[in-house]
Amino acid sequence: MQAELTTEELGAALREHAYLEGDFVLRSGKRSRYYLDKYRFETRPDLLGPLGERIAEAVAEHEPEATRLAGPELGAVPLAAAASLASGLPFLIVRKEAKEYGTANRLEGVFEPGESVCLVEDVVTSGGAAVSAIEALREAGLTCRTAVCVVDREEGGAAALADVAVRLLPLFCARELIGLEKPPEKRDG
Secondary structure, three states: OOOOOOHHHHHHHHHHHHEEEEEEEOOOOOEEEEEEOHHHHHOOHHHHHHHHHHHHHHHHHHOOOOOEEEEEOOOOHHHHHHHHHHHOOOEEEEOOOOOOOOOOOOEEOOOOOOOEEEEEEEEEOOOHHHHHHHHHHHHOOOEEEEEEEEEEOOOOHHHHHHHOOOEEEEEEEHHHHHOOOOOOOOOOO
16 A cells, blocks of 8 residues: 555646647647646556545535446546545446447446436546536436546636536646646637
């Protein structure tokens, strides 16, 4: 067992292991001079464990009615599993689309309609993937009012989630994590 990381130590470790500079195209289609590679922190038990604990703490504090967690495939699944282990809450995997074989489910895991679910995300930029996952949860009869992410890039994701009545609770904001100035929030329409 290692000593528990402080928030500052965890943030420094995320920056050290996941922050890349260059010319990147993000899922949203936007170009960025930096990238936070979630797989570089999600595949490290020394970071995944503390992140799961922090997510579980955020859920307990801000969404205590939640009976389940949900993680969109692929990136958020390790985080949801780590938070599930830390909290004791079962989790669901939200597929990008329903599979075309077997059960043909879009949501993997057991649940009952009406349950309250907290979405777990890795890095939120525009919020598109998170909104799609929330829509899938709601279509299945689940309630989702809160999303917890590791990093909010502060590029419109919080506003996109607010538009569907979900609050975004980031463990870290990009500007704090990597010393960027906050970009202006852009909204379409």
